[in-house]
Amino acid sequence: xxxxxxxxxxxxxxxxxxxxxxxxxxxxxxxxxxxxxxxxxxxxxxxxxxxxxxxxxxxxxxxxxxxxxxxxxxxxxxxxxxxxxxxxxxxxxxxxxxxxxxxxxxxxxxxxxxxxxxxxxxxxxxxxxxxxxxxxxxxxxxxxxxxxxxxxxxxxx
Ligand SMILES: [Fe+2]
Numbered sequence: 001x002x003x004x005x006x007x008x009x010x011x012x013x014x015x016x017x018x019x020x021x022x023x024x025x026x027x028x029x030x031x032x033x034x035x036x037x038x039x040x041x042x043x044x045x046x047x048x049x050x051x052x053x054x055x056x057x058x059x060x061x062x063x064x065x066x067x068x069x070x071x072x073x074x075x076x077x078x079x080x081x082x083x084x085x086x087x088x089x090x091x092x093x094x095x096x097x098x099x100x101x102x103x104x105x106x107x108x109x110x111x112x113x114x115x116x117x118x119x120x121x122x123x124x125x126x127x128x129x130x131x132x133x134x135x136x137x138x139x140x141x142x143x144x145x146x147x148x149x150x151x152x153x154x155x156x157x
Contacts (some may be wrong), residue, residue, distance in 0.1 A: 008137035009122050013142045014058075015052050017120045019045065023108050023115070026090070030101040037102070040102040042090035049087075049150040051143040053080055056118070059139050063132060076121070079114040082107075084154040091151075 022045050061076045086107055094110035096104075125133065147153060 002100050006137050006141050008133055008140060009125060011137075011140065012052075012055075012125070013119060013122050015048060016115050018048060019115050020112075022048075027105050027108055030096065030104045031097070033096045033101060035096045038090055038096070042087050042093075046091065046149040047149050049083065049142070050153060051147040053083070053150055054147045054153060055136075055140045055143050056121075058123065059136055060125065063128060063136060064121055067124050070102045076117065079110070079117070083114075084108065084151050086111075088151050089152075094095065124127055 012104050026038055026041050029035075029041065055079065057077050061073045065073050090104070125136065128136070
């Protein structure tokens with residue numbers, strides 16, 4: 001059996017705080033009409049969210065099904081859908097007008113909402129059996145090494 005070196009909930013939750021910081025920074029950069037900063041932040045989010053979303057969609061959300069039901073799991077996954085196309089656009093953002101800045105910030109609202117929902121799943125994960133948690137932890141650790149950016153694996157799937 002693979003040795004588990006990560007604390008699943010801690011690692012997973014840490015990602016959400018990092019995502020929140022980056023979303024806040026994107027909102028600030030939009031207010032300052034700093035498109036170069038937005039492009040950089042979007043690239044960083046794309047890298048971070050690649051393994052994170054993969055893990056959630058393939059393993060973590062399905063593991064919460066027995067608590068929240070199939071429909072809720074589908075909602076979690078559907079909430080991910082606009083993220084890759086939005087990051088794709090932000091990574092190539094060339095010129096930002098005040099209107100565009102507002103549009104970007106509007107879009108971030110649904111992202112904030114999802115981070116909030118997603119962090120709530122840690123309570124459910126904690127309620128899983130120890131062996132299930134260990135299995136999830138080893139998968140998360142593996143995906144961190146093997147899975148590339150969100151926009152790249154979404155394009156392939
Ligand atoms: Fe998440």
